[in-house]
Amino acid sequence: MIGVGKIKHYTNLLEKPLSRGRQEVSLSAFAFLFSELVQYNQTQVDNIAELERRLEDAGYAVGARVLELLCHREKVADSLEKGTEHEDEYMISEKELLVNRFISIPKDMGAFNCGAFVAGIVKGVLDSAGFPAVVTAHFVPMEGQQRPRTTILIKFAEEVLRREARLG
Amino acid sequence: MAAIYSLFIINKSGGLIFYKDYGSAGRMDTNDSLRLASLWHSMHAISQQLSPTTGCSGIELLQADTFDLHCFQSLTGTKFFVVCEPGTLHMEALLKVIYELYTDYVLKNPFYEMEMPIRCELFDLNLSQAIQKDRVALLGR
Numbered sequence: 001m002i003g004v005g006k007i008k009h010y011t012n013l014l015e016k017p018l019s020r021g022r023q024e025v026s027l028s029a030f031a032f033l034f035s036e037l038v039q040y041n042q043t044q045v046d047n048i049a050e051l052e053r054r055l056e057d058a059g060y061a062v063g064a065r066v067l068e069l070l071c072h073r074e075k076v077a078d079s080l081e082k083g084t085e086h087e088d089e090y091m092i093s094e095k096e097l098l099v100n101r102f103i104s105i106p107k108d109m110g111a112f113n114c115g116a117f118v119a120g121i122v123k124g125v126l127d128s129a130g131f132p133a134v135v136t137a138h139f140v141p142m143e144g145q146q147r148p149r150t151t152i153l154i155k156f157a158e159e160v161l162r163r164e165a166r167l168g
Numbered sequence: 169m170a171a172i173y174s175l176f177i178i179n180k181s182g183g184l185i186f187y188k189d190y191g192s193a194g195r196m197d198t199n200d201s202l203r204l205a206s207l208w209h210s211m212h213a214i215s216q217q218l219s220p221t222t223g224c225s226g227i228e229l230l231q232a233d234t235f236d237l238h239c240f241q242s243l244t245g246t247k248f249f250v251v252c253e254p255g256t257l258h259m260e261a262l263l264k265v266i267y268e269l270y271t272d273y274v275l276k277n278p279f280y281e282m283e284m285p286i287r288c289e290l291f292d293l294n295l296s297q298a299i300q301k302d303r304v305a306l307l308g309r
Contacts, residue, residue: 028276031276032276034278035276035277035278036278037278038278038279039278042278102272102273102276102277102290103276103277103278103279103290104273104277104279104287104288104289104290104291105279105289106279106287109279114278146293147293
């Protein structure tokens with residue numbers, strides 16, 4: 001089973017847990033917990049947009065708390081791009097988002113993406129850091145690849161852009 | 169290298185939850201595949217009872233003139249079986265790999281309902297990779 005009993009060797013000092021000893025969480029345990037989170041929320045809603053919003057809310061709380069920890073570490077996404085069409089849009093792309101690793105979206109759920117949880121985390125981090133933004137997760141088909149990648153789209157609030165422009 | 173004809177997964181009550189055809193003979197009729205699955209489920213259960221050895225876990229290999237049927241039953245009662253050309257190697261290992269894919273891409277998927285037919289894109293994708301002939305040959309090492 002993927003994620004069972006694997007000892008991770010950190011090549012990057014910044015990725016190491018802060019405290020000593022084995023601190024990593026089994027990927028399986030995480031996958032089951034996340035699966036349960038999605039299943040529970042599914043019983044509480046009657047449409048997909050609502051489910052997406054609830055996942056985002058769950059992620060928001062994580063993001064707001066995890067910001068402090070992130071100040072100590074660094075995780076490089078597969079790519080971070082600036083939107084070409086709009087000044088205020090940024091995109092974080094991941095080939096295989098951790099939360100989507102084992103998840104297949106049924107055909108009848110359309111463009112629903114469990115990455116909404118991750119989008120919520122990003123929104124929580126940005127909001128707490130003083131960069132209010134609207135963050136959404138989307139599947140983007142990749143040429144020559146069977147699986148679409150997930151793009152986290154960040155749309156900053158107007159005030160952020162104005163402030164940044166003023167600060168130069 | 170010998171060929172795999174088809175793969176079946178049946179739940180603990182004998183219902184067919186996954187069926188895939190790899191042979192060139194064309195897909196079996198849906199009713200026939202369901203019938204075959206529940207028939208195998210019953211035969212497997214009967215074989216356990218009839219076996220002279222105590223603690224028998226049922227048929228693992230059925231050899232016929234035109235095919236071999238390898239069966240793997242998990243501790244929870246889910247059965248995985250492949251029908252393949254006589255003498256195909258590494259089928260036990262392949263079934264273990266398929267069981268692993270099932271635990272990863274089916275059971276960890278929040279949209280899958282237990283004991284129901286498997287419709288998971290990632291499972292299909294990883295399965296077709298695992299079943300490729302050169303991958304199966306590697307299992308013997």
